[in-house]
Amino acid sequence: MPLHPRKDDHGKPVHLHNPSTVTAMGTWHDDEAIATCLPDGELPPILNGIALQPWLNPPHTREDWNQDTGINLHFPEASMVALDKNIAAGAVIIEPDGRVWVVHPSNQFGGYQATFPKGRQDPGLSMQATAIKECWEEAGLRIRIHSVLGDFKRTATMTRLYLAERVGGTPATMGWESQAVSLSPLEALPGLLNGAADKPVLTALQKTLSALELSGEPIGGYRPIVQCSQRGQD
Template sequence: MTDSPVFHPQPDEHGQPVHLRHPSTPSDIAAWHDPVRRATVTPLGALPGELNGIAFAPWLDTPLTSAGWNEVDGQADIVEPAFLVPPGKAAAAGVVIEEAGGRIWAVSPSNRFGGYDATFPKGRVDPGVALQANAIREAFEESGLRVEIVAFLADSARTQTFTRYYLARRIGGNPALMGWESQAVHLAPLEGLAELLCNPNDQAVIAALMKVRSLKK
């Protein structure tokens, strides 16, 4: 007997169904409250009602236009270096979301898009959209989370993009409502994060995060 195909509950940007060829496996509910375990949710999967005093609830008033995203709450007046995109690279922005207690949020791109088993939320910057606004939007679209920027973290060169990463924290949202680009959302301890995010492109970002953590001690 052949297993029935699994489709993401949200269609892609063309309105087409997204067939998840190798669906991710969710964790048990207890993992969400254990700071040394990795917790995983799949689209529309089960979650506790809240974590660290912040409810898992849909972000209902998300901006609908680029102008709206430019005004989105969560952007911060922080010191950050000039963003100088090398020739031949496209500008991108993303976030490393640190949960209270120290675990880090990550996403698994649907069908390992780009060769990533898991990575940090990120995406190309649309014309006219501020870097921080774009990072907040990518976090929502890929993880279902509402975040606010805390600090500049790192700039990272990829094959086609040059990405500005911010350190952020969760202030709302529901990871079970991840967009079609993700087939799972994880909350992982810092120890072992490099094993989960095993693509070499993420190693410099993890190193920057480890440096920030060491400076806090």
């Protein structure tokens, strides 16, 4: 039984009962393919013009996370109404080629074969800082937040998910909570996201991207109208 190269928060080894499978190197440059990376796995040096390199100096304190350059202060953000649930945050990270990042929790924790990177809010961390921190810990990615996708009621949390873009990092440095990280075309997400709580997220994502196509508003390097027109000529 293989071990995750990172130990858990208590310093104990993480045994992977059903390891994920890496995909061929060519899948990373095929926008119609699912590409999957394992911890410390081999990746191309650059993807969609952005280097796949470890985030060498991530924040270490609450104050630093709350001042990270990936935080977006230029859109209105309502307070979270959680009632009797814990508050959590995460992100749907979209690549310039239109694919979306998902994580595969180690040993399908929580019953998830794949889901979006997210986690509970630590005391003193803002919602956006929480999302940025969780994406780095679970997916190894450094992100810049674009906007709020929505607030979603899950089993134990009320989770705010943001739309975001990758600006650095590499999934090869994923933490122990993930046994793999995948980059998936939008149309393949229903087959990856087995959790019922992610179905409303996928519906919201599809509606939001359709609205962005009409407006022409990009998310980082992803421009929906260009993407659709190119595929229509294939």
